[in-house]
Amino acid sequence: MxxxxxxxxxxxxxxxxxxxxxxxxxxxxxxxxxxxxxxxxxxxxxxNPAGSIKDRSAYSMLKYAKEEGRLKPGAPIIEVTSGNQGCGIAFVGAVMGHPVTLTMSAGNSPQRAEMMVGFGARCDRVPQVEGKPGNVTLADVDAATAAAQKIIDSTPDIFYVNQFNNPNNCRAHEExxxxxxxxxxxxxxxxxxxxxxxxxxxxxxxxxxxxxxxxxxxxxxxxxxxxxxxxxxxxxxxxxxxxxxxxxxxxxxxxxxxxxxxxxxxxxxxxxxxxxxxxxxxxxxxxxxxxxxxxxxxxxxxxxxxxxxxxxxxxxxxxxxxxxxx
Structure with missing residues (x-):
């Protein structure tokens, strides 16, 4: 020695x-x-680690939710995503010790879904309503949101990130x-x-x-x-x-x-x-x-x-x- x-x-x-x-x-x-x-x-x-700016907001939204007591230890996380935010939430959730489910329109690129799954998350690809692969509309996002809501309604203690309405999204970039x-x-x-x-x-x-x-x-x-x-x-x-x-x-x-x-x-x-x-x-x-x-x-x-x-x-x-x- x-x-x-x-x-x-x-x-x-x-x-x-x-x-x-x-x-x-x-x-x-x-x-x-x-x-x-x-x-x-x-x-x-x-x-950024998962390849996009959304890594910043993913960490901000989950970190402050945990500090504020809205995200319980080990509780499941769910989010509606077009891909990048989902990838960020998937790897941040993995490090923080939370199972993650993402719902995403099937029109968004499959590469993003593969990355989420690689971080140990579940990704539900929701059939498109009016778009086509590579082109996702508001109606397609609404369909992915409806799919997420069904999971939220049936899963106790699940934390819905809600990126479109979460002020800690903006906070990541202001800080x-x-x-x-x-x-x-x-x-x-x-x-x-x-x-x-x-x-x-x-x-x-x-x-x-x-x-x-x-x-x-x-x-x-x-x-x-x-x-x-x-x-x-x-x-x-x-x-x-x-x-x-x-x-x-x-x-x-x-x-x-x-x-x-x-x-x-x-x-x-x-x-x-x-x-x-x-x-x-x-x-x-x-x-x-x-x-x-x-x-x-x-x-x-x-x-x-x-x-x-x-x-x-x-x-x-x-x-x-x-x-x-x-």
């Missing part, structure tokens, strides 16, 4: 669990897609994502641009940024034809931005922190998804493409100073999607 009595060791950096890997994602300059004038800075949320962005830019940020599903990341991040500097322009990105935040009639419920643009203003949305709403077409989202791969070496999802497309449109619009810095989100990895567009 080696004699370690007088051996000197250096400092260590060991994480206690995968939960310690959530957040503090890098801010990346997309100078190859947009060489200027101005700059697009993108938060690399695909580097972490917003402060990280402000710190990483040194406070130099002219605009924040993001798609929204539950509205948690947009509202929470915008609230923090607006408190630091009310002049920061916070812009919602909506799928063209499903622009309810902008007050327009839904003409295209079947769009490619899974987890976004459900044709209903989310309960968590706060118009007070929004300066403008922009739209992005499916074609623009696909174009910038491909450009993220071919120019920046990033294989990401469709809402990431939409975010970058919107950031480019905003910089081209003349609404910002020529040297403006625009921050957006790279929401999730492209590995969670079926490749519908080769």
């Amino acid at each position: 080696a004699n370690t009595e007088h051996q000197q060791y250096g400092p260590t950096d060991i994480k206690g669990s995968v939960l310690d890997l959530i957040g503090n994602t890098p801010l990346l300059a997309l100078d190859r897609i947009w060489p200027g004038p101005g700059r697009i800075l993108a938060k690399c949320e695909f580097l 972490a994502t917003g402060p990280e962005i402000y710190r990483q830019t040194g406070g130099r940020i002219d605009a924040y641009v993001a798609t929204l599903g539950t509205a948690g990341s947009f509202v929470g991040t915008s609230r923090y940024l607006k408190r630091q500097n009310p002049a920061i322009k916070c812009v919602v990105v909506e799928p063209a034809g499903a622009e309810v935040i902008a007050g327009k009639e839904v003409t295209k419920p079947l769009h490619l931005l899974q987890g976004s643009g459900y044709g209903k203003v989310p309960e968590l949305f706060d118009y007070e922190v929004m300066d403008e709403a922009m739209n992005v077409t499916d074609e623009e989202a696909v174009e910038y998804k491909k450009l993220l791969g071919s120019k920046e070496g990033l294989y990401l999802g469709y809402t990431s493409g939409a975010n970058v497309a919107a950031a480019v449109k905003l910089l081209k619009s003349g609404k910002l100073p020529p040297d403006a810095w625009v921050v957006t989100l790279l929401n999730d990895t492209g590995l969670k999607y079926s490749e519908l567009h080769k």
Whole structure:
């Protein structure tokens, strides 16, 4: 046996669990897609443990539910998901010691269901009502919600996360994502641009940024034809931005922190998804493409100073999607 009595060791950096890997994602300059004038800075949320920004809200919602006594030790958890939030809840629940059930429309990508099951969760894929694979509508989400409600009604002590109505969803981004962005830019940020599903990341991040500097322009990105935040009639419920643009203003949305709403077409989202791969070496999802497309449109619009810095989100990895567009 080696004699370690007088051996000197250096400092260590060991994480206690995968939960310690959530957040503090890098801010990346997309100078190859947009060489200027101005700059697009993108938060690399695909580097979270389950591959999306929803890992932040999953941990926040479960952590505070446990602290507040609403989530009992070892109690089952259920949530309705389009995929990313479900993946986050599945791995956070696993580490916290809770069995997890997710209900998800069959129109959402099967890769997400596979990931949830890999974390030990149960994933019930609910038949679509009016959508098709890759295109999920509000009616499809309602069907998944109804399936979850049946389980809730028959399962004592089950905790329903309820991401669309849970204020701790926004809290995750007000406490972490917003402060990280402000710190990483040194406070130099002219605009924040993001798609929204539950509205948690947009509202929470915008609230923090607006408190630091009310002049920061916070812009919602909506799928063209499903622009309810902008007050327009839904003409295209079947769009490619899974987890976004459900044709209903989310309960968590706060118009007070929004300066403008922009739209992005499916074609623009696909174009910038491909450009993220071919120019920046990033294989990401469709809402990431939409975010970058919107950031480019905003910089081209003349609404910002020529040297403006625009921050957006790279929401999730492209590995969670079926490749519908080769």
